Amino acid sequence: MLKQKINENNQVSIIIPTYNESKNIIKILHHIGEILPKNISTQTIVVDDNSPDGTGKIVEDYLKNVKKIADNTIEIIHRKTKDGLGSAILKGIQQAKGDTIVVMDCDFSHPPQIIPKLIESIKKYQYDIVVASRYIKGGKIQGWSVKRKIMSRFATLIAKKGLGIDTKDPMSGFFAFKRSIIKGLNIDAIGFKILLEILVKTKGVNIKEIPYTFQNRELGSSKLNVKTILDYYKSVWKLYRYGKPLVKQEKRSSVKFLSKAARFYTVGASGFIVNYIISVLFVGVISDMWYLHATVIGIIASITTNFILNKIWTFEDRDFGIKKTISQYGKFVIFSSLGALVQLGMVYFLVDNVEMSYPLALILAVIIAAFGNFVLNKKWTFKEKLLS
Ligand code: GDD
Ligand code: MN
Numbered sequence: 001m002l003k004q005k006i007n008e009n010n011q012v013s014i015i016i017p018t019y020n021e022s023k024n025i026i027k028i029l030h031h032i033g034e035i036l037p038k039n040i041s042t043q044t045i046v047v048d049d050n051s052p053d054g055t056g057k058i059v060e061d062y063l064k065n066v067k068k069i070a071d072n073t074i075e076i077i078h079r080k081t082k083d084g085l086g087s088a089i090l091k092g093i094q095q096a097k098g099d100t101i102v103v104m105d106c107d108f109s110h111p112p113q114i115i116p117k118l119i120e121s122i123k124k125y126q127y128d129i130v131v132a133s134r135y136i137k138g139g140k141i142q143g144w145s146v147k148r149k150i151m152s153r154f155a156t157l158i159a160k161k162g163l164g165i166d167t168k169d170p171m172s173g174f175f176a177f178k179r180s181i182i183k184g185l186n187i188d189a190i191g192f193k194i195l196l197e198i199l200v201k202t203k204g205v206n207i208k209e210i211p212y213t214f215q216n217r218e219l220g221s222s223k224l225n226v227k228t229i230l231d232y233y234k235s236v237w238k239l240y241r242y243g244k245p246l247v248k249q250e251k252r253s254s255v256k257f258l259s260k261a262a263r264f265y266t267v268g269a270s271g272f273i274v275n276y277i278i279s280v281l282f283v284g285v286i287s288d289m290w291y292l293h294a295t296v297i298g299i300i301a302s303i304t305t306n307f308i309l310n311k312i313w314t315f316e317d318r319d320f321g322i323k324k325t326i327s328q329y330g331k332f333v334i335f336s337s338l339g340a341l342v343q344l345g346m347v348y349f350l351v352d353n354v355e356m357s358y359p360l361a362l363i364l365a366v367i368i369a370a371f372g373n374f375v376l377n378k379k380w381t382f383k384e385k386l387l388s
Pocket of ligand 2: 107109111140217
């Protein structure tokens with residue numbers, strides 16, 4: 001504790017990520033400069049991702065000409081490629097010297113007049129995190145389409161319910177915090193939502209929300225796209241698992257082996273259902289395809305769903321790198337075909353040579369072929385040790 005006190009330096013670092021903000025950046029730097037409380041020292045850090053519109057160069061030129069004020073410095077970090085908003089902010093945080101950090105957008109959606117209030121809440125009232133909030137009384141959003149509003153509300157709901165967050169606007173891109181609270185944390189900074197990650201990983205700290213009006217940008221365009229949205233759900237999933245003690249890990253390899261085999265069989269059974277439904281659909285309901293073609297489509301569909309389920313569930317492999325997944329899928333298809341042949345041969349042998357009844361022979365053949373399939377896929381497709 002004592003050490004912390006000595007380290008406190010009273011400085012505020014303001015982090016502004018930019019990508020193609022040539023029309024906004026200088027204006028916002030001016031505004032911020034005017035609004036900052038005079039009694040504190042600030043370090044403004046622009047983190048630019050090599051914007052094609054020259055934002056980085058514009059800031060460089062500006063810094064060359066602007067009168068330097070010792071207590072209010074501006075600096076810029078140039079990153080080589082567009083690596084996402086969250087990681088840009090993280091980069092800024094790593095370079096920040098202040099004990100208080102403010103994060104805001106560059107496009108005037110986040111009114112600079114709020115900055116002094118954020119700083120005050122931390123410095124004077126000793127909150128750990130202060131969120132400029134659209135979703136508390138007095139806050140609002142202007143200029144967003146209904147679609148974007150619904151998306152934001154939905155994402156917020158998921159964060160609150162799924163991750164147990166009380167903050168009303170955990171998706172805000174406008175916030176401040178004491179740097180000490182993230183010390184030692186591992187921040188992934190996937191996608192846009194770094195505040196959400198900080199909230200999840202620092203549970204128990206004092207949080208305050210200050211209302212503001214989010215004004216949609218007038219210049220330039222939003223960088224939110226499908227990837228941002230996918231990244232969001234990816235990060236929620238990761239955060240959901242964060243800190244949760246993993247279900248007690250089973251150590252006995254025999255149990256692990258059998259439980260995976262059981263999953264593999266379950267997936268196989270689901271494949272039958274998929275196969276049946278798809279074939280029937282194609283032969284009668286959505287088209288009147290020749291029944292053999294429909295059967296082939298049914299088989300392909302069920303092999304595919306089996307593959308996906310086995311990958312995610314049975315073998316818990318969530319790496320969907322394109323090359324890797326395609327090669328796994330290839331092996332899976334080969335082993336499935338092999339399994340089908342083995343099954344066929346075995347039914348023939350059992351019925352014709354052993355004189356077993358057909359239903360019994362079929363069940364036995366399916367169980368054995370599927371087991372062989374399981375072992376092959378475990379070892380070669382998903383590269384696991386046989387017994388694990
Ligand atoms: N360096 C860098 N790299 N900056 C980026 C990147 C990137 O990949 N993507 C976006 N930015 C910068 C933009 O230049 C802008 O200053 C800021 O990050 C926000 O980007 P916008 O594209 O304007 O986002 P938005 O308006 O759709 O959403 C913002 O507001 C929401 C509500 O507060 C973001 O701040 C969201 O995180 C926030 O939820
Ligand atoms: Mn914006």
